[in-house]
Amino acid sequence: MTVVIGFEGSANKIGVGIVRDGEVLSNPRRTYITPPGQGFLPSETARHHRSVILTVLKEALEEAGLKPADVDCVAYTKGPGMGAPLVTVALVARTVAQLWGKPLLGVNHCIGHIEMGRLITQANNPTVLYVSGGNTQVIAYSERRYRIFGETIDIAVGNCLDRFARVIKISNDPSPGYNIEQMAKKGTQYVELPYTVKGMDVSFSGILSYIEEAAGKMLKCNQCTAEDLCFSLQEILFSMLVEITERAMAHCSSQEVLIVGGVGCNLRLQEMMGVMCKERGAKLFATDESFCIDNGAMIAQAGWEMFRSGQTTELSDSWITQRYRTDEVEVTWRD
Amino acid sequence: MLESFFYPQIRFSSVMYSTQELELFPDRTVTQLLFKDVKNAAELRKNAMEGKINGALINPSMIVSPFQVLVAANKAVHLHSTGKMKTRSLYSEIIYNLSPTNNISEAFKRFGMSDSDSAVLIVLVHLKEETQHMTDIIAKVDGQQIPIEDVSMLTDTAKVKKLYKTTPQEDTCLLDAVVCRMATKDVM
Amino acid sequence: MAVEGTSVALPQFLKKIELIKQGAEARVYRGSFLGKPTIVKERFPKLYRHPLLDEKLTHRRTVQEVRSILRCRKAGISAPVVYFVDYTSHCIFLEDIVGSITVRDHIASTQLSSAQKSPEEHLDQLAQKMGQILAKMHDEDVVHGDLTTSNMLLKAGAESGETELVLIDFGLSYISALPEDKGVDMYVLEKAFLSTHPNTEALFEKLLKAYAASSKKSHAVIKKLDEVRLRGRKRSMVG
Numbered sequence: 001m002t003v004v005i006g007f008e009g010s011a012n013k014i015g016v017g018i019v020r021d022g023e024v025l026s027n028p029r030r031t032y033i034t035p036p037g038q039g040f041l042p043s044e045t046a047r048h049h050r051s052v053i054l055t056v057l058k059e060a061l062e063e064a065g066l067k068p069a070d071v072d073c074v075a076y077t078k079g080p081g082m083g084a085p086l087v088t089v090a091l092v093a094r095t096v097a098q099l100w101g102k103p104l105l106g107v108n109h110c111i112g113h114i115e116m117g118r119l120i121t122q123a124n125n126p127t128v129l130y131v132s133g134g135n136t137q138v139i140a141y142s143e144r145r146y147r148i149f150g151e152t153i154d155i156a157v158g159n160c161l162d163r164f165a166r167v168i169k170i171s172n173d174p175s176p177g178y179n180i181e182q183m184a185k186k187g188t189q190y191v192e193l194p195y196t197v198k199g200m201d202v203s204f205s206g207i208l209s210y211i212e213e214a215a216g217k218m219l220k221c222n223q224c225t226a227e228d229l230c231f232s233l234q235e236i237l238f239s240m241l242v243e244i245t246e247r248a249m250a251h252c253s254s255q256e257v258l259i260v261g262g263v264g265c266n267l268r269l270q271e272m273m274g275v276m277c278k279e280r281g282a283k284l285f286a287t288d289e290s291f292c293i294d295n296g297a298m299i300a301q302a303g304w305e306m307f308r309s310g311q312t313t314e315l316s317d318s319w320i321t322q323r324y325r326t327d328e329v330e331v332t333w334r335d
Numbered sequence: 336m337l338e339s340f341f342y343p344q345i346r347f348s349s350v351m352y353s354t355q356e357l358e359l360f361p362d363r364t365v366t367q368l369l370f371k372d373v374k375n376a377a378e379l380r381k382n383a384m385e386g387k388i389n390g391a392l393i394n395p396s397m398i399v400s401p402f403q404v405l406v407a408a409n410k411a412v413h414l415h416s417t418g419k420m421k422t423r424s425l426y427s428e429i430i431y432n433l434s435p436t437n438n439i440s441e442a443f444k445r446f447g448m449s450d451s452d453s454a455v456l457i458v459l460v461h462l463k464e465e466t467q468h469m470t471d472i473i474a475k476v477d478g479q480q481i482p483i484e485d486v487s488m489l490t491d492t493a494k495v496k497k498l499y500k501t502t503p504q505e506d507t508c509l510l511d512a513v514v515c516r517m518a519t520k521d522v523m
Numbered sequence: 524m525a526v527e528g529t530s531v532a533l534p535q536f537l538k539k540i541e542l543i544k545q546g547a548e549a550r551v552y553r554g555s556f557l558g559k560p561t562i563v564k565e566r567f568p569k570l571y572r573h574p575l576l577d578e579k580l581t582h583r584r585t586v587q588e589v590r591s592i593l594r595c596r597k598a599g600i601s602a603p604v605v606y607f608v609d610y611t612s613h614c615i616f617l618e619d620i621v622g623s624i625t626v627r628d629h630i631a632s633t634q635l636s637s638a639q640k641s642p643e644e645h646l647d648q649l650a651q652k653m654g655q656i657l658a659k660m661h662d663e664d665v666v667h668g669d670l671t672t673s674n675m676l677l678k679a680g681a682e683s684g685e686t687e688l689v690l691i692d693f694g695l696s697y698i699s700a701l702p703e704d705k706g707v708d709m710y711v712l713e714k715a716f717l718s719t720h721p722n723t724e725a726l727f728e729k730l731l732k733a734y735a736a737s738s739k740k741s742h743a744v745i746k747k748l749d750e751v752r753l754r755g756r757k758r759s760m761v762g
Binding site: 355357358359405406410501504511512514518519 | 532533535536554555556557558559586589590592593596597598599604605606607608609610611616618
């Protein structure tokens with residue numbers, strides 16, 4: 001039996017989760033929500049995490065019915081993400097590991113998403129679309145690496161959605177993406193926006209700058225409603241994502257797709273990906289919001305895999321890094 | 336056999352004219368006939384304009400190969416079938432499609448037969464079994480029918496290069512340069 | 524003269540000829556058209572897309588493809604001749620480059636084949652040629668948009684026994700003079716190249732060297748390529 005506790009706080013969600021041999025025992029989380037029109041800044045986010053992390057840690061242990069002694073390994077997010085929040089969480093993980101006398105493991109955030117996705121869905125060897133506020137990548141496993149086949153060449157799709165939400169002052173509660181999704185359901189008119197796919201990669205800065213500039217005018221002149229813009233933006237952004245996923249699938253001859261990351265909660269994205277998969281006779285795997293959105297258990301799960309394959313992180317190596325490529329990690333736990 | 340006795344200049348041997356079934360329009364066949372030493376160009380043109388000739392009269396000096404004509408004919412039949420022709424009739428559309436530009440009157444001027452021409456390439460689009468039109472047309476032309484492949488001997492290469500604005504890098508195959516422009520002119 | 528029932532003619536034709544590839548975007552067929560060996564590229568509707576978006580994209584890609592082909596050909600870059608475009612069903616009828624293989628297959632088989640005396644040398648020449656052709660293309664301000672070794676064909680040359688490189692699949696192409704766009708074009712190729720052909724970093728470097736030597740504007744492009752390579756490692760996580 002191997003029990004791993006995982007600490008995640010690379011963006012505005014702070015979560016602590018406990019995993020035991022493929023079973024998620026607890027996974028509490030808090031989200032730092034800013035007022036409409038505002039994004040979250042590193043120092044304030046770190047402050048938020050500091051104020052709640054010990055509470056969340058306590059919840060995790062209580063929900064799992066475990067004591068510190070029951071834990072075999074302490075995993076934390078090494079990166080990528082925002083500097084200050086990452087440091088805050090790493091500090092607690094290091095302290096706790098030393099206090100409890102347990103080995104430490106620095107985990108790549110993206111790989112946390114992938115490993116949790118694989119666990120929950122039992123997908124065999126899928127093409128992974130990882131989409132969140134900070135990342136947009138199409139990943140496939142090959143020879144001990146999660147290789148990046150396609151990605152954004154500028155901003156992440158979640159970032160694009162979040163910034164659009166700010167432009168039209170959509171609430172950030174529970175998340176801007178969720179609110180855009182709800183508004184999109186009421187949209188009826190399709191508005192043309194730039195579509196940019198370059199080979200296996202996508203670019204979102206063009207569509208963002210276009211809509212940042214045009215949205216105000218379009219809404220003022222009653223050319224369309226905010227719901228129409230939400231609807232159209234989703235259709236286009238998600239079409240771009242489905243397209244690069246399909247290209248990667250064709251390239252790798254893959255018959256499975258796994259969507260992970262916060263934007264993966266979006267049902268319209270899942271629906272569109274499902275249509276593409278159906279046409280190809282492929283299978284779509286997706287998780288619900290407890291696992292799509294950043295959480296502690298996913299770090300624990302990746303940590304569990306790493307720990308069982310013999311990895312640990314020395315205290316001297318337990319720094320954090322804002323930039324940490326998915327393909328930098330040697331995936332020692334898979335063939 | 337009897338026809339050859341009464342109309343000695345008509346030859347029904349397939350060496351002279353070419354036929355090609357349009358793969359996209361299986362009931363349509365394109366027949367091309369080539370004549371030199373034509374003495375009644377003006378009369379033929381007048382007949383064509385009056386609708387008495389069921390074919391397109393083309394200036395062969397602008398033609399590099401029968402394939403070029405086939406490409407124009409296929410496109411014309413396609414546009415006719417979708418109701419998107421730019422000109423008024425199938426045959427004028429064939430002539431228009433030969434041109435690298437979208438200027439209709441210029442196309443007729445450069446690619447259509449003129450009164451002073453002494454050679455003509457005639458294109459017919461018909462049902463496979465129908466040979467009557469061909470017979471009628473051959474009878475109307477006061478000139479000598481020659482094999483359609485011989486059109487390359489009548490090509491004014493310099494004029495073609497100038498009109499299609501081909502580049503020196505395309506010199507290795509003029510037909511490719513010409514056909515590519517014909518096929519893409521709607522979006523260039 | 525009535526021409527009826529022609530809306531079914533194209534699908535019927537496609538059913539009769541040989542389907543050689545079902546890609547993500549298009550089906551590719553091989554057959555005879557007007558007496559010539561022809562490739563038909565049919566862009567079919569993508570059901571996951573909003574119909575207005577789908578029509579716009581499909582049409583745009585069809586148009587961009589044929590535009591770029593002619594532009595390349597005018598500059599002496601080999602690309603298949605366009606015979607006919609059906610804009611209603613988004614089909615392009617192209618010259619079939621008979622007896623050609625993709626550069627992808629060629630590299631793969633060369634690497635596998637132990638019979639080849641010096642595969643590195645042979646592939647070096649190919650890499651050089653690729654660099655030269657791409658430099659020419661970029662100097663024409665044609666950005667291919669989807670450079671992979673599957674989108675380049677090798678055609679056995681008639682006279683000298685030399686092989687001719689033919690570029691295909693211009694659906695994502697566009698016209699741009701920006702070094703940024705050309706740099707991304709090369710970045711796309713680099714990723715596709717290295718992920719498809721393991722251990723070819725040195726070969727790709729030779730390709731870039733030949734590119735740099737052949738293009739008058741290469742310095743700015745290579746600089747942008749370096750920037751884009753780093754970009755993935757420099758993304759701001761600020762939400």
